[in-house]
Amino acid sequence: MAVMNDLKVFKDSAWLGWQMEANWTDPFLFLTYSIVKPIAGTLILVLMYMVVTGGETGNAFFSYMYVGNAMYMFVAEVLFGVTWVIHDDREHYMTLKQVYIAPMNFYMYIMGRSAIKIAITSFGVLVTLIFGVMALGVDIDLAAVDWPLLAASLVLGLACICILGLALGGVSFLTAKHSIGINEGLAGVFYVLSGVVFPITILPTWAQSVSRILPVTYWMEAIRRAIEPGAMRELADTSGFDVTGMGGISDLTMMLYLLVSVGAFFVMSIGVFRVADYIARKKGKVDWTTAY
16 A cells, blocks of 8 residues: 555656646647757757867767767756755745645655656657767667666666765755755766766876766766767777776676665665754754745
């Protein structure tokens, strides 16, 4: 019975999240927006790359950059989306207190609200990758894709990001608008140090050491190996050395690292969330509004 109730909470909160994301316009305009937005955002980086390289897009380095930037949408949007649930319900709609005291699993409510953000982001990532293959020559061959590795890395990577977002959601209980800056700052750290648009080998030695601790680094490498194995082999053959800095790590090791990261972050996030929740209740901040 408890499981069925939790599933119902998840379904209803996901539907609520969809209404909040999409009810500002008609379906056709929302679909157009969902297609144009990710492509427009990606083209900014593509144009920067073309200016620097003189327009050379038909190589493995471009595919490496393009796929990493497309998959980073998950990190930025999902991490922000999970945390935004707390801030949005408390500051904008002022309904967090009512939701909080309702007889339901609050964690499932947050995950349900976040699920629609994952779905919308997944559509944006897919559109971006299709555009890259059709218009820019990104090296993705569906026949060569390692589907089991892709599925496993997506599940573990998204789980890790969602769980980390839950911890930041707990921090949102105790902050005003500042949690948004924390989210963007953390996402920026991942962008620079996790090999999103350039290999971690170009970073200083100390930064490479930090990169090899971050689970997003392994997630990006696993995703690229699954989606573009040809481009990854070309990078290694052309450079003659471990250009990505992850060549000596097997697929199984990366999956194990991601699995351990999910477990570690889960324990940490639940702890952070419960401590923040206790402090928020004690100080009366569950329905606290800061006029932001």
